[in-house]
Amino acid sequence: MSYEPKRADFSVPVRINLYSDTQTKPSPGMKQAMMEAEVGDEQTGSDPTVWELCDRTAALLGKEAAMFMPSGTMCNQVAVATHCRRGDEILAHEKAHIQAAEAGGPGAISGVLIRGLPGERGIFTADTLRAAIRTPSRYAPPQTLLEVEQTANNGGGACWQVAELKAVADIAHAHGMRVHMDGSRLLNAAVKLGVPASEIVADIDTVWLDFTKGLGAPLGAVLAGPAAFIGEAWRWKQRLGGSMRQGGMNAAACIYALQHNIDRLADDHANAAALARGMAQIPGITVETPETNLVFFDTTGTGLTAAEFAARLRPEGVSVSVSDVYRGRTCTHLDVDAAQIEEAVAIMRRVVG
Numbered sequence: 001m002s003y004e005p006k007r008a009d010f011s012v013p014v015r016i017n018l019y020s021d022t023q024t025k026p027s028p029g030m031k032q033a034m035m036e037a038e039v040g041d042e043q044t045g046s047d048p049t050v051w052e053l054c055d056r057t058a059a060l061l062g063k064e065a066a067m068f069m070p071s072g073t074m075c076n077q078v079a080v081a082t083h084c085r086r087g088d089e090i091l092a093h094e095k096a097h098i099q100a101a102e103a104g105g106p107g108a109i110s111g112v113l114i115r116g117l118p119g120e121r122g123i124f125t126a127d128t129l130r131a132a133i134r135t136p137s138r139y140a141p142p143q144t145l146l147e148v149e150q151t152a153n154n155g156g157g158a159c160w161q162v163a164e165l166k167a168v169a170d171i172a173h174a175h176g177m178r179v180h181m182d183g184s185r186l187l188n189a190a191v192k193l194g195v196p197a198s199e200i201v202a203d204i205d206t207v208w209l210d211f212t213k214g215l216g217a218p219l220g221a222v223l224a225g226p227a228a229f230i231g232e233a234w235r236w237k238q239r240l241g242g243s244m245r246q247g248g249m250n251a252a253a254c255i256y257a258l259q260h261n262i263d264r265l266a267d268d269h270a271n272a273a274a275l276a277r278g279m280a281q282i283p284g285i286t287v288e289t290p291e292t293n294l295v296f297f298d299t300t301g302t303g304l305t306a307a308e309f310a311a312r313l314r315p316e317g318v319s320v321s322v323s324d325v326y327r328g329r330t331c332t333h334l335d336v337d338a339a340q341i342e343e344a345v346a347i348m349r350r351v352v353g
Helices: 028-035 048-061 072-083 105-110 126-132 162-174 186-193 227-239 248-260 265-280 306-316 338-352
Strands: 065-069 089-093 113-117 143-149 178-183 206-210 221-225 294-298 327-331
Touching: 028 248, 048 065, 048 206, 048 221, 048 248, 065 072, 065 227, 072 105, 072 143, 072 178, 072 206, 072 221, 072 227, 105 113, 113 126, 126 162, 143 162, 162 178, 186 206, 186 265, 221 227, 265 294, 265 327, 265 338, 306 327, 306 338
Parallel strands: 089 113, 089 143, 143 178, 178 206
Antiparallel strands: 065 221, 206 221, 294 327
16 A cells, blocks of 8 residues: 555645645745755854854753754654653544644654543543553553644644643653643644743643644744753654754744744634634534634535545645544644635635536
């Protein structure tokens, strides 16, 4: 069986890309910053732009140190491998990215288990976590890591509140566990909640920030935490091929994103709300109310599967993603404006009709 992605159909260009915020393209200003970046060998610590990005991100998140890696998935896998030993158990939401979308990485790379916790909109409660923690026993795997996701992707972009994070982190720490955050859309949560990112992750041991989604960079994520942890994590970065040479070109794009693309995430949230309102008025489509920039919808009432709905939109230049038989997802980002939202809703209404 081949797992290679199907080559995209380039004959009909995507004009309104609601598939994912990973579809963003670097702006002219970001490209200029990349071309002008001072670079060196990142692997030997000789790239000043990479160091600048890591220092900026560590400060933004209130952590001692940080490291630059190609992707958020690699950040998760390096963090898991550094925190855990083979045979350990991670507690995470049952629909967490590390469970559902990383090709079994924790088991394949680190030899660890994941115990999925239930919870509405991708967020579990302190009571649910407490009930899942076992008395240590030689018959059961050690529970060494709690993982949370901000925002919760499969929960529709829902935000963990600061008090909720503190409650579960306190429980985990009291039982000798560390807490790791998949911060893929952490800054979306910070903008939505009106709370500094450092305050959101104050009780989190390690966290990474993705630059390739709403922040609009073409590559890169930064993992942050205690200096000793980052120092140890470098071995896993090396093992997994995450060390780079002239990484400063990509780091410059991420620095540009920090300087220009954080506050504007509020525009994506407003566009998502407008998109949800418009889609909810299309007969047969039900919509989950978005908190940030992700809008999940159900096509059951249209008589179309989500895949069929997406297939009808594609020739019209609109791209959406499919999550399940009748569940789909749209995602707003810096390459989609308010006028395109209105156009997309009109096209959706037409293809359903």
